[in-house]
Amino acid sequence: xLSMLAAWGDYWVRxxxxxxxxxxxxxxxxxVARMGLFKYISATNPREITEHEPSGxxxxxxxxxxxxxxxxxxxxxxxxxxxxxxxxxxAVKYSLSExxxxxxxxxxxxxxxxxxxxYKQSDKVSIGVADCxxxxxxxLSNTISVVDDCDSVxxxxxxxxxxxxxxxxxxxxNAGAGLFYNKCIAHASRQYFAIISGSAAFRLRRKQxxxxxxxxxVNDRHDVYQNLPNWKGTVVGLDIKVASGREFNNLxxxxxxxxxxxxxxxxxxxxxxx
Amino acid sequence: xxxxxxxxxxxxxxxxxxENKDTARQVRYKDILPHLENNNNICxxxxxxxxxxxxxxxxxxxxxxxxxxxxxxxxxxxxxCNTLVKSIIRTVIYYSLEYSTIEPSSDTVIISTEDIxxxxxxxxxxxxxxxxxxxxxxxxxxxxxxxSKRHIGYRLSSARxxxxxxxxNGELTNTGIxxxxxxxxxxxxxxxFINAIEDSKVYQLIAPDLLEDKSPSQxxxxxxxxxxxxxxxSTAVRRANTLLSWRxxxxxxxxxxxxxxxx
Numbered sequence: 001x002l003s004m005l006a007a008w009g010d011y012w013v014r015x016x017x018x019x020x021x022x023x024x025x026x027x028x029x030x031x032v033a034r035m036g037l038f039k040y041i042s043a044t045n046p047r048e049i050t051e052h053e054p055s056g057x058x059x060x061x062x063x064x065x066x067x068x069x070x071x072x073x074x075x076x077x078x079x080x081x082x083x084x085x086x087x088x089x090x091a092v093k094y095s096l097s098e099x100x101x102x103x104x105x106x107x108x109x110x111x112x113x114x115x116x117x118x119y120k121q122s123d124k125v126s127i128g129v130a131d132c133x134x135x136x137x138x139x140l141s142n143t144i145s146v147v148d149d150c151d152s153v154x155x156x157x158x159x160x161x162x163x164x165x166x167x168x169x170x171x172x173x174n175a176g177a178g179l180f181y182n183k184c185i186a187h188a189s190r191q192y193f194a195i196i197s198g199s200a201a202f203r204l205r206r207k208q209x210x211x212x213x214x215x216x217x218v219n220d221r222h223d224v225y226q227n228l229p230n231w232k233g234t235v236v237g238l239d240i241k242v243a244s245g246r247e248f249n250n251l252x253x254x255x256x257x258x259x260x261x262x263x264x265x266x267x268x269x270x271x272x273x274x
Numbered sequence: 275x276x277x278x279x280x281x282x283x284x285x286x287x288x289x290x291x292x293e294n295k296d297t298a299r300q301v302r303y304k305d306i307l308p309h310l311e312n313n314n315n316i317c318x319x320x321x322x323x324x325x326x327x328x329x330x331x332x333x334x335x336x337x338x339x340x341x342x343x344x345x346x347x348x349x350x351x352x353x354x355c356n357t358l359v360k361s362i363i364r365t366v367i368y369y370s371l372e373y374s375t376i377e378p379s380s381d382t383v384i385i386s387t388e389d390i391x392x393x394x395x396x397x398x399x400x401x402x403x404x405x406x407x408x409x410x411x412x413x414x415x416x417x418x419x420x421x422s423k424r425h426i427g428y429r430l431s432s433a434r435x436x437x438x439x440x441x442x443n444g445e446l447t448n449t450g451i452x453x454x455x456x457x458x459x460x461x462x463x464x465x466x467f468i469n470a471i472e473d474s475k476v477y478q479l480i481a482p483d484l485l486e487d488k489s490p491s492q493x494x495x496x497x498x499x500x501x502x503x504x505x506x507x508s509t510a511v512r513r514a515n516t517l518l519s520w521r522x523x524x525x526x527x528x529x530x531x532x533x534x535x536x537x
Binding site: 067070071074090093094097098101102178181249252253256269270271272273274 | 291293294295296317324325327328329344347348350351352353354355357358360361362363364365367368371
C-alpha cells in the first residue's frame with residue numbers, strides 16, 4: 001500500500017498537482033513518515049518524528065528510476081537483511097531483486113517504488129513494489145496476445161511469459177521469471193501474493209490444496225478481481241516466511257522443477273560443472 | 275577447434291549475490307558471445323557467489339545457448355557453483371535450448387538433407403566412381419570395393435552432390451568421367467575436386483567461404499547446415515566435419531604446389 005501511495009503521489013506531483021494531507025493525527029502516520037512517504041508526495045511531514053535507523057525492521061520506500069537506483073537499493077538492503085534476518089535474507093533478496101527488475105522492465109520507463117517491512121510477531125517480511133507505468137496489458141501485448149487486464153494479470157504469473165520480445169523465453173535480457181518465482185515463494189510460505197494492474201487483480205490465497213506449485217495460476221486457490229478502479233501501472237505485494245537458507249534452497253529447487261517440467265530435454269545435455 | 279580459454283570471476287563483478295542484470299549483460303556481450311562465436315572455451319567462476327537469480331543467469335547465458343545450441347553449452351565451464359546456482363543454470367539452459375533460435379526465417383532457402391555430403395574422403399568417392407563400371411547395383415559395388423553398402427551410399431550421394439553422377443539415371447557425368455581418368459593425387463584431380471565443390475549447392479549456399487584462407491569453424495558450418503536443412507545439431511556437426519575434411523584434402527596439395535612454386 002505504501003509503495004502504491006508513493007507511486008501515485010509521485011505521478012501526480014510530476015503532473016504538477018499539489019497534494020494536501022488531512023487527518024494527520026491518525027494512528028500510523030508516524031510509521032508512514034518513517035517509511036519516507038511524504039518525500040514522494042511533496043508534502044511537508046505533518047508531525048515531528050524521530051527518524052529511526054531503518055536497519056532492523058524495514059527498508060524505507062525507495063524510488064527506482066534506473067538500474068543504478070536498483071543496484072543501490074539492493075546494496076542497501078544487504079546489510080539490513082544479513083544483520084537482522086539472515087533466516088529470511090536469501091528469499092527476501094531474491095524476491096526483491098526479481099520484483100524490482102520485473103516492475104521496472106514492465107513500467108515503460110516510469111519510476112518504481114519499493115519497500116519492505118519485517119513483522120516480528122508474525123515473523124514474516126512484507127514486500128511491495130509499485131509503479132504508475134504502462135501496465136501489464138500494454139507491456140504484455142508487445143509479446144503475447146492478451147485479451148484484457150484480467151487476462152494480462154493471469155498471464156503475468158505464468159513462467160516464461162513476460163519476456164520482452166515475442167515468444168516465450170526469447171528475450172536475451174528477460175526470463176519472464178520474476179512474478180512466477182515470487183508467487184511460488186508466497187505459496188511455499190503460505191502467505192499472500194497479489195498483483196494489480198489496470199482494472200484487475202489476482203490474489204493467491206494463503207492456504208493451497210497442494211504443496212506442488214502450479215505453472216498456471218488457474219490451478220492455484222486464488223481470487224480474481226475485475227472492474228476495479230483503474231490503476232495505471234502495476235503493483236505487486238507479497239509476504240515471505242521462509243525459515244532457513246536450506247529451506248529456500250529446497251524451495252528454489254521445487255520452483256525450478258515446476259518451471260522446467262515442460263522443457264526437460266529429451267536427451268541428456270552435458271553441462272560442464274567443475 | 276580453437277580452444278583458447280578465459281575465465282570470468284563472477285564475485286569480482288557482482289559480490290556474493292549475483293543479481294544485477296546490467297552486469298550479466300556486459301559479461302554476455304564482452305566475454306561470452308565473442309568466445310562462443312569464435313569457438314573458444316570460456317569458464318565462468320562462481321566461487322564465493324552464494325545466491326543468484328534466474329533473471330541474472332538468463333541475461334548471462336540464454337542468448338549464447340539459444341544462438342549456439344548444445345555446442346555453445348559445451349564451450350562453457352561453470353566453476354564452483356553451489357547447488358542453487360547449478361539448478362538455476364540447468365533450468366536456463368534447458369529452456370533456452372528448447373527455444374533455440376536456430377530456426378529458418380521466412381527468406382531462408384531450405385535444401386534437402388541429401389544435398390549435404392557425408393563421405394569424408396574424396397579419394398574413396400573417386401574409388402567408388404571408378405568401380406561403377408561393370409557394377410550393376412550397390413551390392414556389387416560393395417563386393418568390388420570392400421566398402422559397406424551404407425558407405426557406398428554415402429559416397430554415391432556425395433558424388434551426385436559434386437556433379438559426378440547424373441541424379442536421374444545415376445550414370446557418370448562428363449566431369450565424373452574426367453575425374454576417374456585423372457591420376458590419384460595429381461594437380462588435375464585436385465582442380466576437378468575444387469571445381470566440383472565450388473559448383474555444388476552445398477558450397478554456394480552453406481559454405482561459400484570453405485576454401486578461403488581462413489576456414490569457417492565447425493560450429494559455424496553446423497549452424498548454417500541446421501538453418502538450411504533443419505537437421506539436428508549432432509548430425510549437422512558431423513556433416514560440417516565432412517566439408518572441413520574436403521577442405522583439408524584439397525588444401526594439402528595446394529600447400530605442396532606453393533612450395534614447388536617457390537622453389
